[in-house]
Amino acid sequence: MxxxxxxxxxxxxxxxxxxxxxxxxxxxxxxxxxxxxxxxxxxxxxxxxxxxxxxxxxSRSSRLLHCGLRHLATGTDFWQSLKRPDRLIKSMKTVRDDMLARDEIVRTIPDRVKPINFCVPIYSDDQYSPWQMDAAFAALRLTSPTGVPLDYHRYSPQSQNDVPVAPWLRDPSKLRGVAVFREYLFDWxxxxxxxxxxxxxxxxxxxxxxxxxxxxxxxxxxxxxxxxxxxxxxxxxxxxxxxxxxxxxxxxxxxxxxxxxxxxxxxxxxTGIKGIHIALRLPDEFTDWGVFTYNSLGEPLYCLPFRGIHYVGLTRTPFAGDITGVTASDQEIDWMIAETNRCLPKLAVSRDDILYSWAGVNPLTSDPExxxxxxxxxxxxxxxxxxxxxxxxxxxxxxxxxxxxxxxxxxxxSRLPASNTAQCPDYQSVRSITDQDSNVCVSTEEIERCARDEMPSSLTDLLMRRLGLGWEPDQGIEQARSVAEVAAPILGWSDAQVETELRSYQRHLASVRRR
Missing domain, CATH: 3.50.50.60 (FAD/NAD(P)-binding domain)
Incomplete structure (x- = not known):
């Protein structure tokens, strides 16, 4: 059982x-x-x-270890932001928090993050000019002068073909340049x-x-x-x-x-804000490259490389329903496909290209304004x-x-004395994986350890969170049975229960990760 x-x-x-x-x-x-x-x-x-x-x-975020650029490049006019110095000060504090957090995470658990090349196209009809993008990255660097490098470089229209994904961007005649910097993704x-x-x-x-x-x-x-x-x-x-x-x-x-x-x-x-992502395979030129641009609403759109595939997001809509069962709707998936094709038109993404989707609710701070x-x-x-x-x-x-x-x-x-003696936290991961051709291989010993020591209640708990196989292109389906059979003696599952767990996982994918 x-x-x-x-x-x-x-x-x-x-x-x-x-x-x-x-x-x-x-x-x-x-x-x-x-x-x-x-x-x-x-x-x-x-x-x-x-x-x-x-x-x-x-488990439902964009998985970005943000440098803080999104708090400066919000999609609103640069000069308008100067009219609200209180908000600008808050933004700069948030940027500094993000940069310092980025430094600490990359330096202490480098095996849990993956560096990517992140490119930001700059269009003639954008809210931001090339010099404003330069200024934004200078401001980012000032918040953490000796931190993990941003490796920022802005390519001119004459040199932007040095960026592999540049030919896939929309409106090449309007491109005033492409900014590229180093960003990191959590895995996982x-x-x-x-x-x-x-x-x-x-x-x-x-x-x-x-x-x-x-x-x-x-x-x-x-x-x-x-x-x-x-x-x-x-x-x-x-x-x-x-x-x-x-x-x-x-x-x-x-x-x-x-x-x-x-x-x-x-x-x-x-204030709960719902966001969705879609996962798909992109051409080889996108390997280890991500794109940060703006959708038709002037909000950020991310295209991010992850374990041999890419995912694109996100939406931002107020949400007040049942958070537990939140999923990407057909309308939201179609909108995300349309926005992907708007920003990267040569991809010509269709429903058939979607490997899976996911949705989550971001718990932001309520703001009357x-x-x-x-x-x-x-x-x-x-x-x-x-x-x-x-x-x-x-x-x-x-x-x-x-x-x-x-x-x-x-x-x-400040309110209470500690009951016990202080100890040292250990930030190192106990999870060992091998990555062969972007396919995560999990050992029998690791499955047994997770089943025995990490309190899973189902095969879904094991595949999605403890082993991370649910984030693979096949969502762990190929390895699901072997994982269930290895975990079964530890979790007390009979042969019939193994079959029940496998069906339950399939239902989970069909409802929560729907195409």
Whole structure:
């Protein structure tokens, strides 16, 4: 049998009436990193997630280790941006955070990122001129003068054919140049989150996936928070109570839902923005090359190389539906195909070229002046809402997860002494892979280790997040049966259950990764 309701309920019963220093709700990359850093600082931590670890926005992003250019090149007129110095200052702070995060990630876990050549076409009808692009990269460099190089170079119209993807760009007669710089992609953020989670566990943290907070309150005369926990999708099962001195609400797009479980009617803190991507194969000229340009709405469009294929995104639309089952609709896929063909017309992409799609909801910070939210990374202290020792994070992207974690550790330290001795976090990955012709090969030992030590509840958990095979061109279908059969003895799956898991994975791909 899988690690199902019975075993999970047993795990939760072991926590009943336990007290921790800090309870973290949400095990995406920010919750994972915060659990790791708090545990290292000596705090007793509980980390729970209503789904699998890193299965929200962490696993559904563009996977870019942004240098911060997008915060300067927003698609709006350069001179208009100068009329709002407050926003410009915020943008520059965000740029600096991105650049410093980029430096740290590339230097400490180089095996988890892949360098790419990123080109930005500059058109005569763009909002930005070539000199403004030069100025933007000079500003980026000033935010981190000794950091990881950007290797920026702008090719003139006479030399732009030195860029392999230039002949594929739209409107060659309007090209005033092509800017090229070095960017990095995460491979893959779910693994970084999992490594942080299990390093936190090594240092004493209690971590539980598929565990829902069904109750959250403070009792009269008791400053502690009382969290009622229950296995997800098991509403009839027993619930268990854990107390914590501080609650960190890092539930991503679900943060407002968790706030409301306290009984508070606080104003929304998060604006959920839906984005989709499509994956496809591109000509050989695109190998290790990406494109950063603008779609017909004046918003960024990325074309990114990943494991022998490319993916293109993204859309940005407000989303208020069921986040759990968010998928790319036919209309969105068609729009993304049309925008790809607008920016790279010679590709002539059709539905038949789509390998798979994915969709996610980005938990941005609510901003009354912007219906699409703000990218400001904000920690909300809910004391004024009548919720002392309750903090909510909004707007924390993948690349700044360690800086966010340290910021939250500082806030916890200012309120509470640590229970245990400080330790050193280990940022190195425990996951070993070999890459042969862009096909990830996973050893039997690695499958066994993930099944035994990393709390998967299904074959989908293994393939999508622990082994990363779901991101291959075939989405791991070729290796799915062998993975299931190796994991079966450890997870207690019968032959019939193996078949059930295989069918379930196929259904997952058909619904969540639809073409």
């Amino acid at each position: 899988t690690r199902g309701s019975k075993s999970l309920a047993t795990e939760l019963s072991n926590l009943d009436q336990m007290h921790v220093d800090v309870a973290i709700v949400g095990a995406g990359i920010n919750g994972a990193s915060t659990a790791q850093h708090l545990s290292a600082a000596g705090f007793r931590v509980l980390l729970v997630d209503q789904g699998d670890f890193a299965n929200g926005a962490t 953020p779910e693994r970084i989150a999992l490594d942080a989670i299990f390093d936190a566990q090594r240092m004493g943290a209690i971590v539980r996936n598929y565990t829902q907070v069904v109750g959250l309150k403070q009792q009269k005369g008791d400053a502690r928070w009382h969290l009622t926990l229950q296995p997800t999708h098991q509403s009839g099962s027993a619930s268990f109570c854990v107390t914590a001195d501080i609650v960190l609400n890092l539930a991503g797009a679900w943060v407002d839902e968790l706030i409301h479980k306290t009984g508070s009617n606080a104003a929304p803190k998060c 912007n219906p699409l939210g703000s990218r400001e990374i904000k920690v909300h202290d809910h004391t004024s809402d009548g919720l002392p020792s309750f903090l909510t994070l909004t707007g924390g992207p993948i690349m700044t997860h360690r800086r966010v974690a340290r910021r939250l550790v500082a806030k916890v330290k």
